[in-house]
Amino acid sequence: MEFGLDLIREFEFTEKHFSKVKDDLYKHAGIVIADHKKGMAYNRLVRRLRALELLSFDQYFAYIVSNPAEFEQFINALTTNLSAFFREKHHFSFIKSKILPVFRERGQQQIRVWSAGCSNGEEAYSIAMTLVDGMININQLDVRILATDIDSSVLSTAGLGIYDIDRLEGMYGQSVQKYFLKGVGTKTGKVQIRSELKQLVDFKYLNLMTAWPMQGQFDFIFCRNVMIYFNRDTQKKLIENFSRYLKADGYLFVGHSEALGYDQEMFTLIGETIYQKKEIL
Numbered sequence: 124m125e126f127g128l129d130l131i132r133e134f135e136f137t138e139k140h141f142s143k144v145k146d147d148l149y150k151h152a153g154i155v156i157a158d159h160k161k162g163m164a165y166n167r168l169v170r171r172l173r174a175l176e177l178l179s180f181d182q183y184f185a186y187i188v189s190n191p192a193e194f195e196q197f198i199n200a201l202t203t204n205l206s207a208f209f210r211e212k213h214h215f216s217f218i219k220s221k222i223l224p225v226f227r228e229r230g231q232q233q234i235r236v237w238s239a240g241c242s243n244g245e246e247a248y249s250i251a252m253t254l255v256d257g258m259i260n261i262n263q264l265d266v267r268i269l270a271t272d273i274d275s276s277v278l279s280t281a282g283l284g285i286y287d288i289d290r291l292e293g294m295y296g297q298s299v300q301k302y303f304l305k306g307v308g309t310k311t312g313k314v315q316i317r318s319e320l321k322q323l324v325d326f327k328y329l330n331l332m333t334a335w336p337m338q339g340q341f342d343f344i345f346c347r348n349v350m351i352y353f354n355r356d357t358q359k360k361l362i363e364n365f366s367r368y369l370k371a372d373g374y375l376f377v378g379h380s381e382a383l384g385y386d387q388e389m390f391t392l393i394g395e396t397i398y399q400k401k402e403i404l
């Protein structure tokens with residue numbers, strides 16, 4: 124419940140407006156906005172009204188109808204993009220200590236990884252750094268990391284690979300030097316991912332609620348801190364689809380609060396929020 128906040132809002136944002144926002148977002152992106160997040164939805168969208176010099180939410184909804192490209196901005200405004208390099212470190216330690224030794228031992232030549240809901244790219248680049256560190260012969264291998272998101276603005280940032288230097292807090296100095304270029308002059312305070320790392324990652328637009336065009340299967344999939352925005356039915360369907368897109372024994376990494384639950388039979392929990400695809404008997 125909200126307490127009289129409508130009184131101090133610049134634009135009227137009624138329950139009807141909020142319902143429309145929730146419905147449109149859910150239908151397109153599967154994202155569920157909780158009823159108590161009305162203030163958050165308002166704050167995120169009001170920037171669009173100001174940028175377009177509109178006077179009301181009704182005008183904004185009408186604007187989207189006559190300018191369908193604005194719907195992309197509507198979606199971008201409502202997604203939550205919080206991410207970090209080496210977020211949930213234990214996932215990267217697991218790749219290094221359990222997955223890569225197996226790849227090395229069996230002389231695996233091709234590695235395919237998917238970061239689904241990649242936000243600004245920190246997750247995909249952290250995976251790339253882990254692979255480069257763990258596979259000394261990476262240049263002779265066929266390695267591709269697919270990184271997808273529904274938000275077109277985060278994909279642009281991810282593709283550029285330019286970040287504020289303070290985003291690297293907690294990373295070892297050695298890795299920072301190895302994988303980032305430090306900005307100078309007008310770029311002071313910024314870092315850019317080195318091209319050797321960038322070339323391992325393909326950033327692409329993909330709405331997880333639509334058909335997935337990828338061919339072939341992945342060795343492991345990261346879908347972390349994305350499913351929390353979906354309802355149980357959507358999560359179940361996604362988990363089934365992820366299983367189809369994983370190689371035999373492939374791994375699914377989810378966020379710290381996204382346990383797959385007991386009503387699924389495709390995966391075995393083998394580490395903290397790390398699942399392995401079950402063998403099909």
Ligand SMILES: C[S@@+](CC[C@H](N)C(=O)[O-])C[C@H]1O[C@@H](n2cnc3c(N)ncnc32)[C@H](O)[C@@H]1O
Pocket residue numbers: 151152153154202203204205206207210239240241242243246271272273274277329330331332346347348349352378
């Ligand atoms: C909180 S971020 C998580 C980023 C990263 N995986 C991590 O854990 O640090 C969630 C991302 O999921 C994306 N997302 C939400 N709904 C989506 C959908 N239907 N299809 C694809 N991406 C979606 C958002 O745009 C956002 O960038």
